[in-house]
Amino acid sequence: MKRAIKNMVKHFSAHKKYFFLFLLFFPLFLAGCWNYRDLDQLSIVAGVGLDRSEKTGKIIVTAQMINPSALKSSGEKGSSPTPGPQSQTVRVAASSGDTVFQAVRNFVTHSSRRLYWAHMKVLVVGEKAAQEGIYPLLDFFARDHEVRPEIAIIVCHEEAGKIMQVPGGVEPVPALSLSENIQTSAQNGVAPSINLQEFLARLKSKTAAPIATHVEVFEETGIDGKKTKIIHTRGIAIFKGDRYQGEMESKETRGTMFVLGKVRTGIITFQYRGERGSFEILRSKSTITPTLQKGRLHVQVKITCEGNLGDQETVNFSQPAVIGTIEKLISQEIRFEVLSAWRHARDLNTDIFLFGEAVHRKYPREWPEWEARWDEIFPQIQVEVSVKTTLSEIGMVIQPFYQTR
Known part of the structure; x- marks a missing residue:
């Protein structure tokens, strides 16, 4: 071991001048403006x-x-x-x-x-x-x-x-x-x-x-x-x-974006007792969970959406049950958009939702066989959509100033 170290020191001493010359000229080759x-x-x-x-x-x-x-x-x-x-x-x-x-x-x-x-x-x-x-x-x-x-x-x-x-x-x-x-x-x-x-x-x-x-x-x-x-x-x-x-188009597109978890904002309109209102999306999240039931693939899409009330016509928010009803109405609209997008993608037989990737992660052993038959399997998937909407803020007005009816 000592002899090896001595040889290394001796070798370095004999070539150290070349080493220092290399260090001196090497930076010339690192110039950033050669091209x-x-x-x-x-x-x-x-x-x-x-x-x-x-x-x-x-x-x-x-x-x-x-x-x-x-x-x-x-x-x-x-x-x-x-x-x-x-x-x-x-x-x-x-x-x-x-x-x-x-x-x-x-x-x-x-x-x-x-x-x-x-x-x-x-x-x-x-x-x-x-x-x-x-x-x-x-x-x-x-x-x-x-x-x-x-x-x-x-x-x-x-x-x-x-x-x-x-x-x-x-x-x-x-x-x-x-x-x-x-x-x-x-x-x-x-x-x-x-x-x-x-x-x-x-x-x-x-x-x-x-x-x-x-x-x-x-x-x-x-x-x-x-x-x-x-x-x-x-x-x-x-x-x-x-x-x-x-x-x-627009609503089917937003349904797809909800499934992909990429809706950051936007407006959803709803009708409550014949009157219209606007719900402003603040954030949304989705999870895709595939399951195998009786030999058939099922995909459960869970979406959570949170937002504020933008405007409305004659809704009285002094009754707590009203907020829950409006949340259900908005959830129904989101679910409708998602299912519309699913039907369109199914008709074209195009997996735009990345269901295949979710199935691959859940069932890695079965996936090689399913991947080869995905064009046959995808249209047969049973899709279930659940949406939970939270109305966080209704603004500074609880009761409407004027009843239009």
């Missing part, structure tokens, strides 16, 4: 639309690119952008190719700047292109090292290229406005917020059905009579494998 590029050499992509040409079958990539000089000039106090190309906040350009990568490379015919993907927020796919298969359109973005996995996956009723040309309203960059709109819609249960990583994880699963946000373009008439185009969230876009199958 530095000026901003004027890049086109910063905020959003991308993907379509397929009906005539040629080629993939059309429409990129919404940020103009940094326009953002800077509009943000300067007392300055106004001068008319012309530099005053446009974003620039929209399209390119086509047999693959997404080829279409991206063909952008050099429009500009000498290379597309920069690190700040991309949304990836929009046209409905027709999604029906033919979405995975060939996503593979490039899953592989590229600049693309972040948090980008939102969206399916639009129209061509995706048209979505990229819709103004963002008060937001200077439309793609960023669309991203924020989806986040808000997801919290209200109006539409899901599914990023690239989540979509690909569902796509990789043999049982889970991929879902995405479904949007369309509407025309809105302003107070000046002018019509402007706005993007409206429709609900959930449902896939079977990588092919688009259909959509769910």
Whole structure:
């Protein structure tokens, strides 16, 4: 042992000058700007639309690119952008190719700047292109090292290229406005917020059905009579494998989001003795429990929801039983939305609720056999839904000021 230590010390002493030279020059190889590029050499992509040409079958990539000089000039106090190309906040350009990568490379015919993907927020796919298969359109973005996995996956009723040309309203960059709109819609249960990583994880699963946000373009008439185009969230876009199958609208969408435990807020209306009221959701939670009864799978979905009273017409809350009655009415509405979503998913035979994953966790031994037959098993599942609603606050008014009847 001592001889080995002596040999190590002797070896280090003989080569210590090389060791210190290595320490001296090694930091030169750690410089963080070896691949530095000026901003004027890049086109910063905020959003991308993907379509397929009906005539040629080629993939059309429409990129919404940020103009940094326009953002800077509009943000300067007392300055106004001068008319012309530099005053446009974003620039929209399209390119086509047999693959997404080829279409991206063909952008050099429009500009000498290379597309920069690190700040991309949304990836929009046209409905027709999604029906033919979405995975060939996503593979490039899953592989590229600049693309972040948090980008939102969206399916639009129209061509995706048209979505990229819709103004963002008060937001200077439309793609960023669309991203924020989806986040808000997801919290209200109006539409899901599914990023690239989540979509690909569902796509990789043999049982889970991929879902995405479904949007369309509407025309809105302003107070000046002018019509402007706005993007409206429709609900959930449902896939079977990588092919688009259909959509769910508002109430079915919220029912799905309740099952997935992703409803953070929103409004549920109810009727009590012919009068309407509004319940504001503050938080919700769900649990999915599969059981095997007489050889048939049962799934029990338990949902708890807590919220406040937003408004009502003539309800007198001085009677304690009234609160319990309203809680039951709200629970019935949530249960109706969940069961409506279940029936829609069952008809399409798409496991958008991730029931398969819950069954896999509960019955790992039986799962390999069931996984192979999941398309046969899923529509036969017996789903039971129970909802417990808690009305936490009714506000400062107990008795109505005025009786309308």
